[in-house]
Amino acid sequence: xxxxxxxxxxxxxxxxxxxxxxxxxxxxxxxxxxxxxxxxxxxxxxxxxxxxxxxxxxxxxxxxxxxxxxxxxxxxxxxxxxxxxxxxxxxxxxxxxxxxxxxxxxxxxxxxxxxxxxxxxxxxxxxxxxxxxxxxxxxxxxxxxxxxxxxxxxxxxxxxxxxxxxxxxxxxxxxxxxxxxxxxxxxxxxxxxxxxxxxxxxxxxxxxxxxxxxxxxxxxxxxxxxxxxxxxxxxxxxxxxxxxxxxxxxxxxxxxxxxxxxxxxxxxxxxxxxxxxxxxxxxxxxxxxxxxxxxxxxxxxxxxxxxxxxxxxxxxxxxxxxxxxxxxxxxxxxxxxxxxxxxxxxxxxxxxxxxxxxxxxxxxxxxxxxxxxxxxxxxxxxxxxxxxxxxxxxxxxxxxxxxxxxxxxxxxxxxxxxxxxxxxxxxxxxxxxxxxxxxxxxxxxxxxxxxxxxxxxxx
Ligand SMILES: Cc1cc2nc3c(=O)[nH]c(=O)nc-3n(C[C@H](O)[C@H](O)[C@H](O)COP(=O)(O)OP(=O)(O)OC[C@H]3O[C@@H](n4cnc5c(N)ncnc54)[C@H](O)[C@@H]3O)c2cc1C
Numbered sequence: 001x002x003x004x005x006x007x008x009x010x011x012x013x014x015x016x017x018x019x020x021x022x023x024x025x026x027x028x029x030x031x032x033x034x035x036x037x038x039x040x041x042x043x044x045x046x047x048x049x050x051x052x053x054x055x056x057x058x059x060x061x062x063x064x065x066x067x068x069x070x071x072x073x074x075x076x077x078x079x080x081x082x083x084x085x086x087x088x089x090x091x092x093x094x095x096x097x098x099x100x101x102x103x104x105x106x107x108x109x110x111x112x113x114x115x116x117x118x119x120x121x122x123x124x125x126x127x128x129x130x131x132x133x134x135x136x137x138x139x140x141x142x143x144x145x146x147x148x149x150x151x152x153x154x155x156x157x158x159x160x161x162x163x164x165x166x167x168x169x170x171x172x173x174x175x176x177x178x179x180x181x182x183x184x185x186x187x188x189x190x191x192x193x194x195x196x197x198x199x200x201x202x203x204x205x206x207x208x209x210x211x212x213x214x215x216x217x218x219x220x221x222x223x224x225x226x227x228x229x230x231x232x233x234x235x236x237x238x239x240x241x242x243x244x245x246x247x248x249x250x251x252x253x254x255x256x257x258x259x260x261x262x263x264x265x266x267x268x269x270x271x272x273x274x275x276x277x278x279x280x281x282x283x284x285x286x287x288x289x290x291x292x293x294x295x296x297x298x299x300x301x302x303x304x305x306x307x308x309x310x311x312x313x314x315x316x317x318x319x320x321x322x323x324x325x326x327x328x329x330x331x332x333x334x335x336x337x338x339x340x341x342x343x344x345x346x347x348x349x350x351x352x353x354x355x356x357x358x359x360x361x362x363x364x365x366x367x368x369x370x371x372x373x374x375x376x377x378x379x380x381x382x383x384x385x386x387x388x389x390x391x392x393x394x395x396x397x398x399x400x401x402x403x404x405x406x407x408x409x410x411x412x413x414x415x416x417x418x419x420x421x422x423x424x425x426x427x428x429x430x431x432x433x434x435x436x437x438x439x440x441x442x443x444x445x446x447x448x449x450x451x452x453x454x455x456x457x458x459x
Contacts (some may be wrong), residue, residue, distance in 0.1 A: 002058040002082075002221035006040055008076065009050040010454045014041045014120075016089070025083045026076065028068040030413055033076030036063065039083045045163060045171055045198040048084065052196065053169035055082040061445050064166070064192035066107065066138025071330055072405070073189045073412030074141060078446035083118050083373065084196060092116045093150075093199065100204045101160055106137025106197050110144075113202070120205040125152035128407070129315045137197050143189030145407035147240040147314065148271070150365040157186040158203040164195035167438045171198070177336035186433065191409055192444040194437040211239075212283060213307040216290045221245060224266035224306060225340035227293040232337060236282055240271040241365030242444035247324070248359040248372070255320040258313025259306065261297060263378040269314050297447055317361040318372070324357060325374030329386050332408040333397035337367040346396035347371040354385040368406035369397070395420070410448045419450055 006015045016022060016039040026035045037060055042048045055062050061081030068075050077083055088108030094103040099119045104113060110131040114123040127146035128134055134144065140162070146156045154156075161175040162184055174183040184255040187194055224243055231241065243266055244252065250262040260267060268290075272282045282301070290298050303309040321328040337342040344360065351358035351373060362370040371393055375382040394404055394417060406411075406416050418427065431449060434441075 001039060002054065002060060005054045005058070006038055006051060006082075009054060010042060010047050014043065015039070016041070016049070025065065025068075025085070026178055028065075028070045028073060028075040030071050030073040030411070031076060031262065032427055033073065033078050033412070034080045036077040036080050037081045039085055041085050041088050043088045045165065048089075048165045048198050049169040049171055051082065051084065052146040052165055052167065054091070056167065056169070056440075056442055062196070062443050064106075064137065064444065065139065065194045066135035066141065067109070067130070067133045069134045070138060070142060070411060071332065071408040072142075072410060072414055074409055074444070074447060075138070076412060078412055081445075086135060089198070090135070095120065095204075097122065098205065101200055101201050102204055103161075103201050104136050105199055106135060106140070108136045110134055110136060110139055117204055118207075121207050123207055124202060125149075125205050126155045126158055129318065131315075136200060136202065140188050140197050140200060141191050142407070145363065145366070145368070147242050147363060149407075150241055150363065151235045151237045151239045152205070156185060159184055159200055160195055160203055161201035162187055163199040166195050167440065167442045175201075189409070191411060191447055193434060193447055194443065196443070207300055208275075210276045210279045211271065211273045212279050212284065213298070213301040213305065213310050214270045214283070215260070215299045215301075215310060216268045216270065216295040217261045218266050218268075218294065219264070219296055220294070221266040221344055223294045224268055225364070227268060227290055227295065228340065229337050230289040230293055231286055232365065233413050234285060236272075236285060238270050238282070238286075238365065239273045240269070241363070242269040243267070243362055243364035244269070244314065244317065245360040247357060248317055248320065248361050251320040251323040251359070252313045252317050252361075254323055256309070256313040256316050258309050260310075264296065266360075266422065270311060271311075314361070321359065321372055321374060324359065325376060327375050327377045328373055329373045329375065329390055330408075331371045331373065331390050331393050332405050333369050333394055333402055334406040335367050335369065335397050335400045335402035337365070339400040340364065340367060340369075342400055343367075343369055343397060343402070346400075347393055348432065350389040350392040351395070354389050356382070356385055356389055358389075363406070366406065366452070367402065369393075412447055415448055416450050417445075418448070 065075040089105035107211035357374040359372040
């Protein structure tokens with residue numbers, strides 16, 4: 001019944017119900033959910049709306065899915081249902097160069113947008129390290145960040161209008177220009193629990209006149225952390241300020257030949273973009289701060305190729321973990337920048353005491369840590385130890401005045417941890433917002449809110 005109705009509405013090639021097709025949609029980059037009843041690949045907003053009506057009619061949950069690179073289980077079907085893949089809705093629909101904006105479909109790959117508008121001297125700023133594969137729809141779902149969000153802001157700062165399909169299959173639009181409540185802001189980061197995004201007008205930025213990239217190496221990770229605080233404290237906001245530690249540097253270098261020192265305790269990868277004069281000032285001031293904090297090396301990329309190589313190492317870092325262990329678990333927590341040394345110490349203790357190798361590659365300028373806990377999934381003791389260490393790191397971040405996610409979202413993974421930072425009243429208020437959009441919890445159920453918590457329970 002479900003299958004036939006979906007085929008009638010979308011066509012047979014847009015509906016998958018074979019076991020071997022469905023199995024792959026049970027996963028995302030975090031974990032495995034339940035095998036869905038069907039997967040649909042709509043080609044238009046009209047088809048999305050039709051499929052929503054059918055799924056709801058048949059009592060099936062609806063799970064929007066981008067590229068499945070999410071790291072908190074946001075796209076896994078927690079209760080089965082119908083997965084909506086946007087692989088066929090992956091186009092740039094319109095570019096408005098004069099107003100520096102573009103209208104795109106949700107399945108468009110993030111990096112493809114910047115490539116598409118490059119000849120007009122424009123780019124799309126949010127750049128998750130997954131940008132070669134993750135989609136604009138998924139980025140909107142998680143309010144994705146990335147190395148360059150330190151100065152440009154996260155996805156929410158770049159979404160101007162949304163076209164959405166609600167849980168009834170009705171199509172509507174929201175805009176930043178709307179008078180009244182900022183529904184666009186509410187929808188970004190809602191992880192597919194409030195509506196399905198079917199297109200978006202996104203902000204484009206003009207490519208900067210000059211881009212400079214520097215690498216600073218340190219013998220001591222605390223000195224590198226102090227240098228981060230020093231830069232921001234001096235009133236300089238680089239476009240990116242990333243840290244990589246001694247565990248990750250040799251692995252990244254072996255994989256990407258990025259030009260990183262393999263014997264440093266930590267390196268900072270720093271980028272500034274803007275006008276030539278301003279960049280010269282940034283460079284001399286940052287060099288002074290690095291020296292004052294004991295940097296052993298300070299290097300400026302001399303060419304675009306060198307710049308690209310330094311970035312390729314950073315952006316490919318997660319892939320390089322394969323040289324250390326068969327599997328990694330990535331934690332995503334935030335602490336105040338001044339607490340980075342304590343947070344890194346907490347990571348070392350949580351992992352060291354359990355015999356887990358931990359590497360660090362993270363958005364230091366934002367205080368957004370991404371400890372990478374290396375393990376072998378085939379060893380149940382290691383799996384248990386990684387879960388324990390991950391939780392301990394999360395607790396430490398909260399105790400240091402931070403929070404439980406910087407950019408990966410809450411999804412399935414962290415929903416029970418939400419009570420660590422929000423009171424029952426807070427959760428009840430959030431639940432009421434969800435109730436307005438999706439009273440029956442048809443859209444991506446079992447996500448964000450603690451297990452078993454519906455509006456009634458938290459009221
Ligand atoms: C190697 C690697 C590096 C990463 N680096 C970063 C990083 O630097 N910064 C960062 O923020 N994240 C990063 N991530 C995490 C991940 O890439 C992001 O969360 C990304 O935004 C997910 O996009 P996706 O297309 O894969 O979405 P999915 O994982 O498929 O979905 C993510 C969420 O969005 C919802 N969703 C998808 N499409 C829609 C839609 N059309 N309408 C409504 N909801 C929708 C889903 O239901 C789900 O809740 C990284 C992941 C990997 C594997």
